[in-house]
Amino acid sequence: MRKTILNVSAVAVFFGAVVFMGTAPLPAAPAGPQGGSAPSSCDRSCLNSFVDQYVDALVAHDPSRLPLTKFVKYTENGQKLELGDGFWRTASGKGAYKFYVDDTEAGQVGFEGTLQEAGHPVLIALRLKVENQKISEIETIVARGQMAEGGAANLEKLGKPRAAFLEDIPPAERVSRLELIKTANRYFSGMQKDDGKGDYSFFGDDCNRLENGMQTTNNMTPFGGTTSNGTPRPAPTAKYDPATNPTTYSAGWSCRDQFRSGLLHFVSWIRDRRYMIVDQERGIVWGFGFFDHQAGDTRNFETPDGRPVTAGPTTPFTWEIAEIFKVRHGQLHEIEAVLTQGPYGMCSGWSGYEQCRSDQPQW
């Protein structure tokens, strides 16, 4: 079974568990949600080749090309589908952007990449679990349409992941899987009902985030369009300045300042946090989760400097998200996410109902 930390206070106990386990040997390779993890016999290039085979089979609309376990499970945007259905019918070509995240210990690989669907660029977040050289789990998020096409084009231009993501952490500086997950989880905990009063030292000064290929921090390029309130999206500002009385966060701000502003409060609940893939050599954590926007009381809040603000979406909805974190020296630096909008409160297809509703980390 996947591990879940159980207590009324997720964060407190999570940290407690870390302290308790901090000097202990690393836990055995975490099992996937279906249990039964065997020592991995698939190294980095082996895992990546499974991704390549998968993408080839996908655009050929032919899952029979893949080495699959008998009871392989497939989900697309949180829904259990038969392999061959959904994106398997519509994928029309491969893309140039390929970002592999390997967890040789767990026999899992994540892939963020661009693809084509009926001639339109889309983004995919893919997780494969490989057992005895066969694929036993396939989890995908496909981001399409207005929310993804521009960003997919951006990633195509980038051509490859940011170099820092792929750099090895010097062996002497590597930390445990749990330490890496703990740092990533501070991001979700800090954003959930953000009040601007937390300790955000877990952000590196150079932290930068891409969401569906769009740079959503430190970006002074106007996005255009409207905010969730229907008002024109203001031009980005370079620095968070409470004296200007901002009511929405800006993509021009740093990762840390977006949290410091308290203006992410409308993200009411970040739940079903599954940290499925950890690459210790590179200091990368791949988490899945859901960002709920309750759109009720959570629209009304106070900024850290005591100003009442009403902001955020006016109708309930949920982002289904796969988020990739680069962790160095206990801080987050590069962040990259693939997300798609789903019905409010949706579940992933990989967790029980209680886990789906919980904000406690699972790994």
Add this chain to the structure above:
Amino acid sequence: MVTMARKGIVAAAAAGVLLLAAFARPAKPAAAAAAECDRECLNHFVDQYLDAVVAHDPSKLPLAKNVKFTEDGVRLEPGDGLWATASGLGGYKLYFDEPAAGAAGVFALIQENGTPAILQARLKIVGMKITEIETLVARKETTAFLNTDNLTAVRPAFLETVPPADRPSRAEMVAMVGKYFDGIEQGNGDIVPFDKDCIRIENGIQTCPGSPTSPLGALSCGAQLSTKIFTYIQSISPRRFPIVDAERGLVLAIVRFNHPATSQTVEVPGRGKMTKGRYSQWPNSTQIAELFKVKDRKIKEISAVIVTQPYKAPTGWE
């Protein structure tokens, strides 16, 4: 190969649903004397429910201990979802009931943080408590089209009483409505028992007969299907018929339309190649609560609440 297998499964599942619907509940006299909660009582539950939603307070309701609540196919706790955002009721309320089943339904205009949306709710009442709450909320953000301005008054056909001697059995009503979904799947309006003047309103917008200026012109509901313009709807499954209001000749179907988006165009006889529509861009489904008025064994009016969903997202009640 996969496609064929899936079609077979879908067809079998659809047939199974119809079969179950036909046999699970034998036809009963419409005004079952044994019903513990009659039409007035059921509608009162609906009103209580709507008031409690707007008050953001489920504690105002007589809820069964293990009440099940879904919004747009997702199981939530009462108090969440629309309960947190509803800011007022509109004037439009269309009630329908099946007293023998303890089933109450409503289409209602609702305000959500000041913006109108259409709510479809189904309640099940057992022992004068609410045991099930199933809802769909058509919001501008979650549907391809919506116009709440048109929902000013309930159309009279939905309120007319059918003379007792003219009331088909539950199974017959369900079978007639089932033909509508078969007709969409097969692109064949001829197999559907449409009244020649059938009107369909979806999310507040009349979609058949069409506007003379629309791409298909003013075709009837049946003729529209026969153009095969709707064949992007590969399957309509699952299908449920949770409320049959025999007294008024109404059937509520809650179904899922599945759009695999494998092609974007269709050849329409006499019109050439046409784009299939909003739902053919990429794989998705719509969950639909559709209310049918059946009169003289014909489908006379249709009113639907439609929400776009991830492809094959469960409705929460399978």
